[in-house]
Amino acid sequence: MSFHYNFGLPSLTSRSSTTVQRTTEEPPPNKTTQSTVICVYQANIAGYWRNVTVSWCRNLMHHSLHVSIESVGGEANYTCKIDVKPWNFWSKKGYKTIEVDGNQMEVYWDLRSAKFSGSPEPSSDYYVALVSDEEVVLLLGDYKKKAYKRTKSRPAFIDAVQYYKKENVFAKKSFSTRAKFDDRRESDIVVESSTSGPKDPEMWISIDGIVLIHVKNLQWKFRGNQTVRVNKLPVQVLWDVHDWLFSSSGTGTGHGLFIFKPGPSEAESEKEGSDLGDHESDDSGYYSTMSNDYQSTKSYTSNEFCLFLYAWKLE
Template sequence: MAFPIRAYSMANPPLAEKITEDPVTNKTAQSTVTCGYQTHIAGYLRNVTVLWCKNLMNHSLSIMINSLEGDYHYSCKVDLKPWHFWSKKGYKSLDVEGNQVEIYWDLRSAKFSGGPEPCGDFYVALVWEEEVVLLLGDYKKKAYKRTKARPALVEALQYYKKENVFAKKSFGTRAKFDERKREHDIVVESSTLGPKDPEMWVSIDGIVLVHVRNLQWKFRGNQTVLVDKQPVQVFWDVHDWLFSTPGTGHGLFIFKPNAPEISESEGSSQGGGDSDNSNGSKYHSSRNSSRSNTAPEFCLFLYAWKIE
């Protein structure tokens, strides 16, 4: 039986649809999580973009491989609809500039915490020349057994994560600020309606680290916090929460560990959806990409869409 997969090679593969310009409702909300990794494939350091997308009708996983210059793109898409259970385990081979790259996945038992990205009991593995060059999920032993491949000599590095979250007041995500440490729970909460002045809270692992009062005057700003003794800069822009028609704009939050200054233009250039180029933000695509020098630094972008 053939899997419902589409594979293509083109300059701008349709990894995600644009967020609608119409007011966002429960019916139009499309949650997405986009993760960018760098790993060695076919003799070169390349970007791999993994997109998880979910709305009322569809749930899918898309994977794209491209050069750092963005000259070539190779991608496939897997539908994860509930009635397509058999497609939640599969295999696909891509020809990347004459090199065979194999993609294996098993999402039959995957656990989800409300978002499109699974939080456990799954694996997605990319294999090149009998090396697992990228491995996602916690079913690592099952992945190595099925692929019959060894761990890569140089591990893949995640350098950004973008997430579109739809909610009324509370927006949550998860991220690692250091690959050697644990994953953190991040929650943004707000109170923009009612008799009191609007407020906003940013919590990490249940601890409020950013509390902004009089949000109507401080809708843009930044603050450095400590997470496991590591400095993390938090940037926010919630202008649209306060001054736009509900559902037509988003709040943007950027979390940058060990960060120098990030200009507002670099942060706000991400837009509301995942329709920008697959390299991630301009901030990342302009960084030195040589793994022999400084490895790319991780950055989290959270787009918080309010549904009234």
């Protein structure tokens, strides 16, 4: 399954653009029941933007967190693995030291009070901090004061920004996730469906409790796109639920793919005379944060955020 829609957006790095494209084309095998949340950030480490991938994984036996930092040249990844639910309770709080391109970095975490709402990613009461040169270059969670106190490090001069989020959700009818479309707060996203029974298949997509998209006769409209508004911000929503209705795998499962992209559609951008396409990027795929282009670089990064939701239907 793959979309053929063109977002018409500039890419901060060529590798990140390739990664996002591959994400939409290579869903995980439908035989797995491992819920995953993968978030990719751009963080300033030792004067350069680098990709930092944070993966939360959970199945019946394990619940883990992986933090992966890409080298400047992109040839290597430096990974730190953390057990979210270890046998020893004290292991839910700790730190590890890793060396990235000759630079020593620390990963601190406190998951002892972490709350979860159906996702392998915590919803509150935790922190995960990535420290470089006594700066917290990436901070996840709402225990920010505790993180700074524990790490004895200052906030980063340049904030990390999220590039995209990919989540696999397993359910029968209702699939939920969260995403931050602006600087205010995270929004709750719920996709509900009715694909069995005497009535025609239907689908509802709601954000923050408000149904923004209602698709009737889903058997004829299993692929589509629509622009909605969340806190007055336009958000493009694309869906492909072909496998929900016509899967021939014989396994009793199928998945739908949903993409949520803040910003107007390509046609709307052209109508407004957007000049985003004139931005020139560094062919190396990394930006030195010491240059005068930082503000524009950060603006492009925040505008490129995408949420990929794989909704695996269990019968």
